[in-house]
Amino acid sequence: MIVQSLMAEFExxxxxxxxxxxxxxxxxxxxxxxxxxxxxxxxxxxxxTIYYWYVGTLTEDVYDLAADRLERGKPEDINATLDFFEKNVEKARAALNAITDETLQEPWTMKVGDRTVLGPLPRGVVARSFLFNHIYHHRGEMIVYLRATGNKVPGLYGPTYEESIGS
Structure with missing residues (x-):
């Protein structure tokens, strides 16, 4: 039941x-x-990149960021980032489809080499905080960046303020 709810929210x-x-x-x-x-x-x-982290979070008991060699494009290339996003979404979706409500209760730890940086915590807590909420936090930042540069912000949960006043 929890996994079904996470999948619906993810999509x-x-x-x-x-x-x-x-x-x-x-x-x-x-x-x-x-x-x-x-x-x-x-x-x-x-x-x-956060979508890439779904795999390590949902499929490994100890995720070592130092051992993970992730190839990214240049951050100045938004098309490369969009492609990277789409590929990571597919990996994240597969990882979510492979978990169970029971595995969400198992302990999970993040390390950078020998240093523990998160956990141990139940995997479900990490999924909500480190994955889902982490994305929402940074999306909020991106909205500020877009507005600060005079760009249009897409409505994510209905019309934006600008759309609602007819701008």
Missing amino acids: YEVNSTRKLLQAVPEKDINFKPSPVSWTMGELAQHIA
């Missing part, structure tokens, strides 16, 4: 993430709101 939210990433314009790909922020392209690539 719904993937479409919203896709719309948001498709709204990232090449002309503003290097925009960053502060010196310590990612560029718009780096943020888009990070969002796409």
Whole structure:
């Protein structure tokens, strides 16, 4: 039952993430709101990368980020990021389809080499926080980036403010 709910949410939210990433314009790909922020392209690539992490989170008991060699395109290439996103969504979907409600109760740990950075926690808690909520957090940041650069923000949960006032 929990897995079915996660799958339904995943499918719904993937479409919203896709719309948001498709709204990232090449002309503003290097925009960053502060010196310590990612560029718009780096943020888009990070969002796409989170979908890759579904596999390690849902299929491994200990996920070592240091051992994972992920090939990404250049963050300045939004088309490469969109392709990367789509490939990662397919991997994430397969990983979600392979889990059970029982496996969501099993302990899970993230490491970077010898250092534990998250967990051990029940895999289901990690799925909600590190995967689903993590994506939503960064999508919110992307909306701020788009608005700060004067770009149109797609409606993710109905019309945006700008759409509702007739802009």
